[in-house]
Amino acid sequence: MNGVAPGPMTDSFGRTITYLRVSVTDRCDLRCFYCMSEDMTFLPKADLLTLEELDRLCFAFIARGVRKLRLTGGEPLVRRNVMALVRSLSRHLSTGALDELTLTTNGSQLARFAQELRDCGVRRINVSLDTLEADKFRAITRWGELDKVMAGIDAARAAGLHVKINAVALKGLNEDEIPALIDWAHGLGMDLTLIEVMPMGEIGSGRLEQYVPLSLIRARLSSHYTLTDLDETSGGPARYVRVEETGGKLGFITPMTHNFCEACNRVRITCTGTLHTCLGQEDAADLRRPLRASTDDTLLHDAIDRAIGQKPRGHDFIIDRRHNRPSVSRHMSVTGG
Ligand code: SAM
Ligand code: SF4
Numbered sequence: 384m385n386g387v388a389p390g391p392m393t394d395s396f397g398r399t400i401t402y403l404r405v406s407v408t409d410r411c412d413l414r415c416f417y418c419m420s421e422d423m424t425f426l427p428k429a430d431l432l433t434l435e436e437l438d439r440l441c442f443a444f445i446a447r448g449v450r451k452l453r454l455t456g457g458e459p460l461v462r463r464n465v466m467a468l469v470r471s472l473s474r475h476l477s478t479g480a481l482d483e484l485t486l487t488t489n490g491s492q493l494a495r496f497a498q499e500l501r502d503c504g505v506r507r508i509n510v511s512l513d514t515l516e517a518d519k520f521r522a523i524t525r526w527g528e529l530d531k532v533m534a535g536i537d538a539a540r541a542a543g544l545h546v547k548i549n550a551v552a553l554k555g556l557n558e559d560e561i562p563a564l565i566d567w568a569h570g571l572g573m574d575l576t577l578i579e580v581m582p583m584g585e586i587g588s589g590r591l592e593q594y595v596p597l598s599l600i601r602a603r604l605s606s607h608y609t610l611t612d613l614d615e616t617s618g619g620p621a622r623y624v625r626v627e628e629t630g631g632k633l634g635f636i637t638p639m640t641h642n643f644c645e646a647c648n649r650v651r652i653t654c655t656g657t658l659h660t661c662l663g664q665e666d667a668a669d670l671r672r673p674l675r676a677s678t679d680d681t682l683l684h685d686a687i688d689r690a691i692g693q694k695p696r697g698h699d700f701i702i703d704r705r706h707n708r709p710s711v712s713r714h715m716s717v718t719g720g
Contacts, residue, residue, distance in 0.1 A: 389684050391448040392650075394660070394694040402619075402649040403449045405441060407465060408457040409654060413489055414525040415513075417551060417580050417593050421525060432656045434468045436674060440656060443680050445475050447687065450482045457654070460492035466499055473503040487511065487549070491527065493535025497542040507545040509576075510536055514550075514557045515567055523556065540571070547574045554595040561600055562607055569631025576621055576634030581663075597635045604633075619649065644697030650690075658687070660694035 392400040410425050411418075432440065441452060452472065459465055475481035483506070490510040500508065512532055514520050520529040539546050548568045552558065561577065568575040577600060580593045604610060609627035621634040644661075651659045656671030668690035673682035 389447070389688065392444075392687065392691045394691050396694070396696055398645075398647055398694070399448065400648060400650050400691060400694075401448055402451045402453070403441065403444045404453045404455055404649060404651045405437065406456050406651065406653045407437060407454050407459045407468065408462040410461055411456060411458040411489070412461050412491055413458070413527045415489075415523055415551075416525065417523075417553065426655060430655050432654060432671060432674070434462075434464060434471075436656070436671075437654070438468055438471045439680075440652060440670060440674060440683075441472055442475070443683050443687070444652075445480050447684070452481060452484050454484075454486040458489050458491070459486050460488055460496055462654075466496065466503070469500065469503045469505070473505075476504040483507070485509070488535075489524075489527070490532035490535035490539075494531070494538040497535065497538040497544060500539075501542040501544055505544065507547065508539060509547045509549050510539070511549045511551075512536075512564075513553060514560055515563060516560070519556065519560075523553070536573075540573075545573075547576060549576050549578055551578045551580060552595050552597060552600055553580070553593055558595055558600065561604065565604075565608070565626060565629060565631070565633060569626060569629035572631075574632040574634065576636060578636040597637045601635060619647075647694075647697075650694070658690050660690055661697070663697070664695045666690075666693065666695055 394400070408431070414421055414423070441449075445452070452475075454465070454469070456462070462468075469484070469486075472481070472484055476484055484504060485507050486500070486505065487509040488511070490512065493508075493510070510532070512520075513523050515529070517529040520527055520532075536546055548564070550557065550561075550564055552561070557564070565575055577597055579595075579597050601610070608629075610624040610633070611627060613623040613625055613632070615623055620636045622637070623632050623634045625631075626633050647661075651662065652670065653659070656669065656674055658668040658670050660666055660668075668686060670683060670686055673686045676682050
């Protein structure tokens with residue numbers, strides 16, 4: 384290791400950071416309408432950290448007590464040679480420094496990579512899928528092909544990966560399809576988590592038209608299913624229930640209607656080396672400069688300490704008629720969901 388790594392990362396509210404989410408690219412092969420505008424401007428390649436730099440940055444966080452690492456994006460599997468990074472990070476699983484290496488993907492490239500992911504020690508992945516209808520899928524993603532995602536999910540399951548499905552609840556689009564998604568996912572032994580639309584990034588239309596509170600969805604589901612609250616939490620925003628009829632687990636991520644910040648154990652880094660200590664605030668610390676300034680990690684750890692010391696107490700998302708604009712200007716695809 385370069386330099387001497389200081390101890391664990393504990394913020395000024397006593398929360399210890401053990402979970403790192405890394406957005407390895409802001410690019411994507413889809414354009415989900417709630418995530419990106421159709422004509423997105425992506426970062427110049429020169430601004431990106433190399434895979435070697437991302438690897439070094441991740442190692443610095445692991446040395447500071449990160450036990451779980453999630454690769455996301457953009458679409459992580461479209462970053463050229465991303466498997467070299469996965470393979471390199473997997474050494475921390477072998478040493479026991481890391482408990483879990485995982486990723487969030489749209490599934491479109493998964494058929495190619497599923498077995499290799501499994502071989503690198505990845506055991507669980509999240510696949511984002513908002514509908515089971517090909518036409519609707521194309522409408523939501525602007526040009527995506529449902530078949531590819533389904534083939535990706537099949538390949539992942541065949542490789543022995545546990546797949547969790549994430550679906551954003553979209554007003555007037557998939558609201559009525561939630562029971563079908565539950566039956567399908569649980570029928571294949573996959574958990575399902577529903578997500579509320581968050582006001583992130585300019586996407587060329589208002590959020591109010593997309594937003595449906597999960598409290599409403601849950602109330603509707605209660606007339607179809609018996610939902611039993613589960614105690615478990617991931618330190619994150621999801622609350623879980625057991626669907627008694629299917630035996631499967633259903634999660635609700637409700638940043639808009641539920642405050643989950645007290646137990647927050649996570650931070651995010653972008654593909655340019657910017658550290659965001661809160662998904663819902665504009666706070667940002669540049670780690671690329673200290674990373675590149677020397678091969679020793681002292682400057683990097685100093686920058687991490689300063690940023691963690693300023694981690695905000697919580698987010699402040701609002702969608703209502705007066706605030707029908709993004710409360711955070713960066714897109715989810717930059718920060719990594
Ligand atoms: N491309 C990968 C995928 O779709 O899974 C990883 C990145 S994507 C930004 C991560 C998650 O964020 C996805 O589940 C996506 O549905 C969700 N997401 C994107 N924009 C969102 C928004 N404005 N509100 C809520 N969830 C959003
Ligand atoms: Fe791409 Fe994921 Fe954003 Fe959809 S949600 S546009 S798949 S990054």
